[in-house]
Amino acid sequence: MNELKLIGPLRQLLTMEALPLKGSLSDSQLQIVEQAGILISEGKILATGPFERLKNDYSKAELYELKGDHVCLPGFIDAHTHICFGGNRANDYALRNSGKTYLEIAKSGGGIWDTVTQTRKAGKAELIKKTTKLANRHLKTGVTTLEVKSGYGLSVDEEIKMLEVIKEANNTIPSDLIATCLAAHMFPKDYVGTKQEYLEELSTCLLPKIKEESLANRIDAFIEESAFTAEDIAPYFSSAKKLGFDITVHADQFTTGGSKVAVDFGAISADHLEASTNEEIKLLAQSNTIATALPGASLGLGCGFTPARKLLDAGATLAIASDHNPGSAPMGDLLTQAAILGAFEKLSNAEVLAGITIRAAAALNLKDRGKLAKGMLADFSLFHTNNYQEILYNQGNLKPCMVWKEGNLVFNKHKT
Numbered sequence: 001m002n003e004l005k006l007i008g009p010l011r012q013l014l015t016m017e018a019l020p021l022k023g024s025l026s027d028s029q030l031q032i033v034e035q036a037g038i039l040i041s042e043g044k045i046l047a048t049g050p051f052e053r054l055k056n057d058y059s060k061a062e063l064y065e066l067k068g069d070h071v072c073l074p075g076f077i078d079a080h081t082h083i084c085f086g087g088n089r090a091n092d093y094a095l096r097n098s099g100k101t102y103l104e105i106a107k108s109g110g111g112i113w114d115t116v117t118q119t120r121k122a123g124k125a126e127l128i129k130k131t132t133k134l135a136n137r138h139l140k141t142g143v144t145t146l147e148v149k150s151g152y153g154l155s156v157d158e159e160i161k162m163l164e165v166i167k168e169a170n171n172t173i174p175s176d177l178i179a180t181c182l183a184a185h186m187f188p189k190d191y192v193g194t195k196q197e198y199l200e201e202l203s204t205c206l207l208p209k210i211k212e213e214s215l216a217n218r219i220d221a222f223i224e225e226s227a228f229t230a231e232d233i234a235p236y237f238s239s240a241k242k243l244g245f246d247i248t249v250h251a252d253q254f255t256t257g258g259s260k261v262a263v264d265f266g267a268i269s270a271d272h273l274e275a276s277t278n279e280e281i282k283l284l285a286q287s288n289t290i291a292t293a294l295p296g297a298s299l300g301l302g303c304g305f306t307p308a309r310k311l312l313d314a315g316a317t318l319a320i321a322s323d324h325n326p327g328s329a330p331m332g333d334l335l336t337q338a339a340i341l342g343a344f345e346k347l348s349n350a351e352v353l354a355g356i357t358i359r360a361a362a363a364l365n366l367k368d369r370g371k372l373a374k375g376m377l378a379d380f381s382l383f384h385t386n387n388y389q390e391i392l393y394n395q396g397n398l399k400p401c402m403v404w405k406e407g408n409l410v411f412n413k414h415k416t
Contacts, residue, residue: 004061005407008037008051011069011386015048016358016371022285024312025350032388038072040378043406048372064409069386073353074372075144075379075405077360078334080271080292080321082149082182083134084127084166087118089327093300102254102301102328106226112152112186115326119152124165131169131177134324134332139175140411141335142381142400146175147321147364149220151182154191156206159183163215174410178364180248181210184221184228184236195232203239211243218268218364222250223258230261237265246365252276253297263287269319269363273306274298281307285314290363292319293355295341296329308345319363320355336396349392378407 013036019029037051039058047054055063092110096102105111119127131148138146148169150162163179170177183202187195210216219240221233227250237247246268251258253272259280262270270284271292284291293306300323312318320341324332331337334356342352361370369377381400383391391398403411 003041004046004058005040005064006037006054006058006061007040007064007404008054008066010036010038010051010066010072010382012036012388013038013048013072013372014074014353014388015373016074016354017373019350019354019358021359021362022317023315025348025354027348027350030350030353036072038372038378038380040407043378045372045374045376045378047374066382068384070382070401071385071388071391072372072380072382073142073388073391074357074370075381075403076142076334076356077145077364077366077370078138078143078322078324078356079147079269079319079360079363080149080294080323081146081332082151082323082325083146083332084131084148084150084162084169085115085119085152085326086122086127086130087115087326089114089330092327093330096301103226111327113189115152116154116188119162120158124161124168127162127165128169128172131165132173135169135173135175135177138324138332138334139173139403140399141333142403143334144175144379144403144405145178145361145364145366145369147178147180147218149180149182150216151185151220154183154185154188156201156209159206160209160215163210167215174405174408178218178366179216180218180220181206181216182220182222184233186222186227195228199228199232199236203236207240207243207245211245217246218248219245220248220250223261224250224254230257233261237261241265252280256280259284262289268365271321271323272297273311274304276307278310281310281314281316284311285316290317290319290359292321292363293341294321294323294329295337296323296331299331299337299340300327300329305341305344308341308347312347312351317359317362318351318355319360320352321360321363333396335391335399339392339395342392343395349389352392378404380404
């Protein structure tokens, strides 16, 4: 089998190279290669550049020649999802639209605990099937890497079950699933003991097992009235850091406080931030913690968006993720949500695209993807258009016609 593969010609190829990690971006900073080719060797990018030149220089490469106009973007990276779950929460959505608040629904038996109950009832095979189905749905929209959280088990055994499901699902699909332990999603209603005792049990019984079995490298917690305070979570995060886990935080969704926890513990990212004020924005901008906007939650809850424009203008790094979950963000369409966020927050195309590629990769601490450059994974999508601006202009209605993962064509719209 020929180890070299050349794909093209591409009307435009956006490399996402040479973009600063922090701060605002203009579209003039985008590196766009016209009439481009992309050369692949052993699942990685060997070169990008003018197609005809690559065709001449690598005449023995297996040629995948395209007809018509195509724009090539790096594979999208969804840095925050909850796609491993049982059941659904369509009733919660109806109640919210009838005037009930997120916290009111949670206190009446809905919310996260409803999904915990349904996820605990589900067997591993059922959860693997559902997680795989949703991951493949994301793949068809250009998402080649997804973070997937646990957090609907809320006991040592059930959290292990969820992380095992994510690991097994990852072995059956083309895309990469990056597992995160969210056992501190909320205080389980059936736990006999205090919040502090629950978190101590997680620290002593769950985290070492996760590390031993290589089930996740990331630990998350929900800092909020309905979950855990900054004081509650500090010993838990300290234990996680001592074991070598990366930290990420559900922060400032309804009230502030979570972003400070994220910065204090050197978290990779602080996600949500809909309630962040100028104080939190300044704090994040002056840190290395990535601000991850979750427009899907704003759309699902009918609330304001993360102050993305202010974060970027202050010098923060902005990633954009779908928060795909059965309760507050059931849509799960990253491209659509990112385009809508861009319209409301007045983000440049470069800022939106960086938020779902190179900056999203940074939010997962992944250095081998998010841009189309030599040595990077050959993860990319092709859109049937002659102008990359059409992609966000269509607000998610223009989907990829082809998706490639590590140099393999894993989705072809014309053959499905």
